Amino acid sequence: MELNLLVSSSPHIKSQQTTKKIMRDVLIALIPATIAAAIFFGIKILLVVLVTVLSCIVSEYLWTKIFKKKSTINDLSAIVTGVLLALNLTPTIPLWIAVIGGFFAIFIVKMPFGGLGHNFINPALAARAFLMASWPVQMTLWQNSAFDMVSTATPLTLAKGGTEAVGSLPSIFNLFIGNVGGCIGETSALALLIGAIYLIIKKVITLEIPLTFIGTVALLTWIFGGENLFEGDFLFQILAGGLMLGAFYMATDYTTSPITSKGKVIMGVGCGLITAVIRLYGGYPEGVSYSILLMNLVVPLIDKFIIPKSFGGKKL
């Protein structure tokens, strides 16, 4: 028979894993948190997620059309950014702010620097920080549950004290299942952990960053967070706020985290340190998103200096 043989470099076979499948796994892992949000804050949060995702997809498509590049929306990464950004917004967010956030994440933070694989900070968190700086009032209008539209404070705001903090601290149980105020996706530690276990089983994330991040926050808030040393309520601290969401889903973003195991540990500890300092001594009640953004900036340095010696190599 007439053969048309392909001659190319080894290896000649490949595993079935693709970028698209990884993105799909992340979306699947975020389903429990999204469902929990819908239960506690109402169906309307699904609209927020949808609008944010659409804004991200359209922004990415627009960029590729304007700059005459091949459309990249098929790799699903824009959808992942959209969902993660939505989960970082308050349930009461006006939809037009969500749209602007999606645009900022993709059109300003991700695409100008090269798109997928080239962003220097987490696009979803960068957009959140931008929205927080631009519309601080709307971004901090919280809600307790689907049935209670009274503006309230998040557990961390309550813990920090202050004149506007009303009500007593929620129980550890409520913190764990998510029956508290906060961002759409950050409240239910249970739902987030279910998704995280899925990501670990599917080998999408490894444990260095989440464990060191959460562990460092726990350790520092235990030592310094209470009236006296070693009296901090670390369980409250790790379940409250965006730590679970940030440690498992955002700090572990491939492009903005180190490639070596040692590097990942450094990032996790750094994030934990900054989060604890902001929470305990800083002006904001929550520090997770800023700690991740700041450590994102340090990642190229970490990767530049942490080059493990090879199997047979001598330290250069």
Next chain:
Amino acid sequence: MQKQLKSFKGGIHPPNFKNTSELKTVVMPLPTKVIIPMLQHIGSACEPIVKKGDYVFVGQKIGETKGFVSSPVHSSVSGTVIDIKPYLGLSGETVLAVEIVPDGLQKLHKSIAPINTKNKADLIEKIKESGIVGLGGAGFPTFIKLSPPPDKKIDTLIINGAECEPFITSDYREMIEKGQSIIDGIKLLMSIIDVKKVFIGIEKNKQKAINYLSKLIEGDNSIEIVALKTRYPQGGEKQLIYAITGLRVPMNGLPLDVGVVVQNVNTVSFLAEYIKTGIPLIKKRVTVEGTCIKNAMNIEVLIGTSLSEVFEFCGGFSEKPKKIIVGGPMMGVAQFSLDSVVLKPTNAIIALCEKDISKTVESVCIRCGKCVFVCPMELLPLSINALSVNGRAKETINYYINDCIECGCCSYICPASRHIVQSIRNAKIELKKSASNI
């Protein structure tokens, strides 16, 4: 005697496809012609010592070595030399090849006789003359490994029965069909290199071979069989040495730097046969496999047989192949024509159809780090890839590029289908070019 499962860090688990493991090796009849290239080994090409029109015998030397790292080449048939012409080899180099048409009589050359000498230096010389090279696929002239420089003390001999690549079962069949020959070869090597302890490394998925060889060496404490975790590339000699002894061969170094010599099971088995018969390396067991061939099998084939005749003997293709690979699917070399021939280090010929081969289109690196996770040499493949494709090959030295064994684990696992191994090879070429320019 078995130890608990040993292994190395990193590696991958591609599907096994060891479908031919329980099939007895089939002897392929004489081909219509053989083409014997002058370079079938690592080192310098031989020079033909026959000319067009000559009659040659089975086992007659037709290529003489030039340079130290070389291995003589012999005729695998008796017949007439009809041409001496250029042949495009596996690494893209063009060498001369002797084309012989067999007369069907397979007359042995008169110089062939059992090897009787016990003198070590003579033995090594005879082994060199046999044309034996590493039959695990690398093709390094064996006699060099058996005469290490005086300042390198060898205390361990490791026999490689890992066979970690998918599809290939020729080492396994050697262990099942010629187990005693392997043991005899080991004894011979032990006397030549003067080692007291030998390990035979076999992957756990070859339990029958482990059991059979264990029975053959029962009571002999100098040989130990080590069952290894089934993982690619366990058969890579650095990984094999590490799994069995815990020693790390230094970058740019050799196993003898840690006192070890590694030999493939087929190589040691051949040595035992050679001592008995005096017949040089003229035939091989080759696994003929793939997803688009009619009958997968192990065949015993004469060196110089064309791939087209091999496939014809095995019943041809069930559908049109997209890639023909000599070697395994992870490290083998893709062929451009079925006119290529079976060489000394050939251990498998694999035909893959289009849906089974890796994609040719790369997408962007997302820095997932899976390549770092699977690299058995503890490298950062994505970094080396990024430097290579951006014309910064010189900086790859900082990333220990010379320790890359080009096993393909990184490219295999990459979700973006990046051609990492190819870019590493390119970087190595760039580095060599700039080094020779100094």
